[in-house]
Amino acid sequence: MEANIHFPDPSKVREELTQRYPAKVAKKRTKSIIINDPETIPEVQANVRTVPGIITQRGCSYAGCKGVVLGPTRDIVNIVHGPIGCSFYAWLTRRNQTRPETPEHENYITYCFSTDMQEENVVFGGEKKLKQAIQEAYDLFHPKSIAIFSTCPVGLIGDDVHAASKEMREKFGDCNVFGFSCEGYRGVSQSAGHHIANNGVFKHMVGRNNTIKEGKFKLNLLGEYNIGGDAFEIERIFEKAGITLVASFSGNSTVGQLENAHTADLNVIMCHRSINYMGEMMETKYGIPWMKVNFVGAESTAKSLRKIAEYFGDEELKAKVEEVIAEEMPKVKAVIDDIRPRTEGKTAMLFVGGSRAHHYQDLFTELGMTTVAAGYEFAHRDDYEGRHVLPSIKVDADSKNIEELKIVADPELYQPRKTEAELEALKEKGLEINGYEGMMKQMMKKSLVVDDVSHYESEKLIEIYKPDIFCAGIKEKYVVQKMGVPLKQLHSYDYGGPYTGFVGATNFYRDIDRMVNNPVWKLIKAPWETAGNGKGAELEASYVTQ
Amino acid sequence: MLLRHTPKEVIAREGLTINPAKTCQPIGAMYAALGIHGCLPHSHGSQGCCSYHRSTLTRHYKEPVMAATSSFTEGASVFGGQANLLAAIETIFSVYEPDIIAVHSTCLSETIGDDLQQITKKAKDDGKIPEGKYVIYASTPSFVGSHVTGYANMVTGIAEQFAQSTGEKKEQINIIAGWMEPSDMREIKKLSKELGVKIVLFPDTSDVLDAPQTGKHVFYPKGGTTVEELKSIGDSSSSLALGCISAEPAAIALDKKCKVPFETVDMPIGLSATDRFIMSLSKAAGVEVPDEITAERGRLIDVMTDMEQYFYGKKVALFGDPDQIIPLTEFLLDLNMKPIHIVSGTPGQRFEKRMKEILRRIPEANFKNGLNADMFLLHQWMKNEPVDLLIGNTYGKYIARDENVPFLRFGFPILDRIGHSYFPNIGYSGSLRLLEKILNAFMDRQDREALEEKFELVM
Incomplete structure (x- = not known):
């Protein structure tokens, strides 16, 4: 990519971003504010504690576990063990859409379940109330599965959610009850919760149903949560191309799909950060390779489809994929040809998530826009620099307390889908098999990378760079807009979407065009503030002559 | 059906709450603190609490909701959150420059027994609170009461920690707002003005959570009850608490501390409750109700x-x-x-x-x-x-x-x-x-x- 954008002196930017901090804080933050060089990729400090008092975008482990990974599966009754708030705030706010097979099929996503822990439960223990709650959920709904999520006080008072779950599971016999120790204080962000969720889903769900689904090209879609219907669009494309989706982790998914996921022949990973553990574990235990893909962006979608076809190595599939792309692309092109003259040359900043700040750069590139600064909220170094840095990542105290499952090949079910030589050959063709190159390789030289950006840094960045659009979440939305810059929410999509696939790309183009070119941004100043009326400004000549 | 699993038959439940008609204390404390001018609410707990509360308030108001957090990790949860809070106070005063930090606790910090009074005193003793700035606090355990309780606790903390008696009574009446919207608080001020009664309304989120679009983000918007006003509430002739759950506890605390008599009335929603509010306020101030209000x-x-x-x-x-x-x-x-x-x-x-x-x-x-x-x-x-x-x-x-x-x-x-x-x-x-x-x-x-x-x- 050619740089026709004038970047401010990045080292000065770095200084300005940190100068108000106490010395120790400034020193720490400097390591997370990096000037990019895609050739030599510098190290970014990531997945470390946020300094107390800093206004951060980050949430907690519980949010990553219950909210992100487990939340989208529609037929699990998710009971939050703790005071009422944790369950309340995660109630329907993430927009994971789901489409039950029939109006009668199970769907608990619209419900909020909590043990509503009281002071007496904190003092005398809450296990009894938890078991009572599980029993009541079972009696009311007879679900296939009940999951229990621990909130902060649960870990501190020593309630054993795993023992309680096991006891109830054995008692019921026909309902899979399992727990997660995803207390909010674990780790340094949502990321810890993703890992805990991956472990639990792998241990308690994957591998329980060995039925082989029909289909020649079977895969799982990992790290796609169907926000705004993203997974629906990908499902549509897969179906059109003759690719069989066994399970999504976890957008629009069911317990049955997750239990059957180990029968697929490939795992494609969207959000590397939240689900890479699952890919790794399934590879080790069942021999299913995983491959990084990106369905955000029309070109990226086409590229990902071609990679899938290449993986299966089937000429018929390759032809079908080309046919789908040839059919979808003209519609995309018609939209982008109309819009691009109005977005070309504009700039964007993305501070969001653990993969979105990377993926959405593809859409901005398609719009002719440049990402001048980007960073993740809860990612690790490998998401920035690529997985090759994994061995050099120091495991600190905050990561150490998250369980690493010891996985070995399943004596019966392990069956390598590809030989080592085949995998190597695929890698040589550019497929990111069991690998991920990270965000920075794709970003321009001298662009800025900031991990866990703070409120203060965001405001400074906006003042310095004056981007045409800023991408973040709900907490940042109105702060940034009050500065006169439109903010695109990339968690909730501002209640729009989908943004994946071919249809999603055109949705995104239209939304960005609307936002950056909306005349309302030019109406903010009242006429008496801009022209005369005692404010000191000169009357414009045109007024006088008219 | 969106709620297809809800059966008609009611069976008593004791363990499981489904689709709650409440949330937890800290969000109420955060909302109340936003009604003080120049105040940054601070959540003493894990990051998730602060993030969830800010998100919910932001979705409700479509406005910036600024608040900081002690960002507990497992270490803080085991050894206590004092170091986190002290570090937070230092960082906040140097980076975000509020006049006041209003700290509220969470289920986490309450469970481990952090004492906010002691920690904020230590912050003061250690010189971490700059001259003329304040750190106030309220204990808001999420496993007691609801978001309304948290609001009441923070409003009580505001009253207790700012009110002073100079011995000289002021011709003003405190109106303690129960949990209501900025628009409602604006309406209270308008009605009091029509009645010709001088009031101190607290908290007051008008001009904070309904701030105008100016092209500039004002970190501490112009609204909110000022410190000066809050200091004066101990000298007011009386208090009117709007709501027995969310406002009355603050009125009681103020009466205890500064001998300010109070009356509790319902929040003026509907005809009869508004009648009672107008009657009480006009009586307390000794004014006639103007024709305009009639x-x-x-x-x-x-x-x-x-x-x-x-x-x-x-x-x-x-x-x-x-x-x-x-x-x-x-x-x-x-x-x-x-x-x-x-x-x-x-x-x-x-x-x-x-x-x-x-x-x-x-x-x-x-x-x-x-x-x-x-x-x-x-x-x-x-x-x-x-x-x-x-x-x-x-x-x-x-x-x-x-x-x-x-x-x-x-x-x-x-x-x-x-x-x-x-x-x-x-x-x-x-x-x-x-x-x-x-x-x-x-x-x-x-x-x-x-x-x-x-x-x-x-x-």
């Missing part, structure tokens, strides 16, 4: 008489916070409607006592508050005895759609409509707005569903 009242009554046929006998289900739904229930009765199903997740015996009084004309009414008084139960009651109108926060829309019932958004949070920040629900004009919305809900339905030959031009 005329405002007259306009509300006028619509009530003009449109009485549309209200008569209509059955209503409602859920929300006690200080709001107690006067609202009374208003529904004034309108000749029949509130028959009422839940509030906030515990407390005052709710039951007041509802019993208000609902004596409707012996068949179901009402419940506290544990397991949730929207799941309310929905089940509605399946057994259908209603003509549902009133409650945005989560009610799932029930309303399934049961095909007109729905009035009222309370907290409202995540899918605007208006609550700008147009009051209190006072006579606010009640008129409520009335208009109820009428619209009925009439829109009638227009949508009437048989063609029964379609009415004039209504």
Whole structure:
């Protein structure tokens, strides 16, 4: 990519971003504010504690576990063990859409379940109330599965959610009850919760149903949560191309799909950060390779489809994929040809998530826009620099307390889908098999990378760079807009979407065009503030002559 | 059906809460603290709490909601959060420069036993609080009460920690706002001005959570009760607490500390509660009620008489916070409607006592508050005895759609409509707005569903 954008002196930017901090804080933050060089990729400090008092975008482990990974599966009754708030705030706010097979099929996503822990439960223990709650959920709904999520006080008072779950599971016999120790204080962000969720889903769900689904090209879609219907669009494309989706982790998914996921022949990973553990574990235990893909962006979608076809190595599939792309692309092109003259040359900043700040750069590139600064909220170094840095990542105290499952090949079910030589050959063709190159390789030289950006840094960045659009979440939305810059929410999509696939790309183009070119941004100043009326400004000549 | 698994048959639950009609204390404390000028709320707990509260308040107001967190990790949870809070105070004063930091606790910091009074004293002793700046606190354990309790606790903390008695009484009356919207607080100020009464309203989120778009983000918007005003509340002639759950505790604390007598009235929602508010305020200040206010009242009554046929006998289900739904229930009765199903997740015996009084004309009414008084139960009651109108926060829309019932958004949070920040629900004009919305809900339905030959031009 050619740089026709004038970047401010990045080292000065770095200084300005940190100068108000106490010395120790400034020193720490400097390591997370990096000037990019895609050739030599510098190290970014990531997945470390946020300094107390800093206004951060980050949430907690519980949010990553219950909210992100487990939340989208529609037929699990998710009971939050703790005071009422944790369950309340995660109630329907993430927009994971789901489409039950029939109006009668199970769907608990619209419900909020909590043990509503009281002071007496904190003092005398809450296990009894938890078991009572599980029993009541079972009696009311007879679900296939009940999951229990621990909130902060649960870990501190020593309630054993795993023992309680096991006891109830054995008692019921026909309902899979399992727990997660995803207390909010674990780790340094949502990321810890993703890992805990991956472990639990792998241990308690994957591998329980060995039925082989029909289909020649079977895969799982990992790290796609169907926000705004993203997974629906990908499902549509897969179906059109003759690719069989066994399970999504976890957008629009069911317990049955997750239990059957180990029968697929490939795992494609969207959000590397939240689900890479699952890919790794399934590879080790069942021999299913995983491959990084990106369905955000029309070109990226086409590229990902071609990679899938290449993986299966089937000429018929390759032809079908080309046919789908040839059919979808003209519609995309018609939209982008109309819009691009109005977005070309504009700039964007993305501070969001653990993969979105990377993926959405593809859409901005398609719009002719440049990402001048980007960073993740809860990612690790490998998401920035690529997985090759994994061995050099120091495991600190905050990561150490998250369980690493010891996985070995399943004596019966392990069956390598590809030989080592085949995998190597695929890698040589550019497929990111069991690998991920990270965000920075794709970003321009001298662009800025900031991990866990703070409120203060965001405001400074906006003042310095004056981007045409800023991408973040709900907490940042109105702060940034009050500065006169439109903010695109990339968690909730501002209640729009989908943004994946071919249809999603055109949705995104239209939304960005609307936002950056909306005349309302030019109406903010009242006429008496801009022209005369005692404010000191000169009357414009045109007024006088008219 | 969105809530397809909700059975008609009600079975008592003790362990499981489903679709709560409440949330936890800290969010109330955060909201209350935003009503002090130059104040940054601070959540002493894990990051998730602060993130969730800010997100919910932001979705409700579509405004910046600034707040910081102690960012607990496992270490802090084991060894105590003092170091985190002290570090936070230092960072906040140097980076965000508030006049006040209002710290509230969470279930985490309460469970490990962090003492906010002791830690903030240490911060002061260690010189971490710059001259002329303040750190106040409130204990808000999430496993006690509800978001309303948290609001009350922070308002009490504000009153206790700022009020001073100089020995010289001031000709002013404190109005302690129960949990209400910025628009409602603006309306309280407007009514007091019309009455000619000098008041100190606290907290006051108007001009904070309804700030104008100027192209510039003002970290501490111009609204909010000032420190100077808050210091003076100990010298006020009396206090009027609007709401027995969310406002009265602060009035009691102020009376204890500075001997400021108080009266508690309902939040002025609806005709009768507004009447009582106006009477109490005018009496406390010794002023006559001006014609202007009498005329405002007259306009509300006028619509009530003009449109009485549309209200008569209509059955209503409602859920929300006690200080709001107690006067609202009374208003529904004034309108000749029949509130028959009422839940509030906030515990407390005052709710039951007041509802019993208000609902004596409707012996068949179901009402419940506290544990397991949730929207799941309310929905089940509605399946057994259908209603003509549902009133409650945005989560009610799932029930309303399934049961095909007109729905009035009222309370907290409202995540899918605007208006609550700008147009009051209190006072006579606010009640008129409520009335208009109820009428619209009925009439829109009638227009949508009437048989063609029964379609009415004039209504």
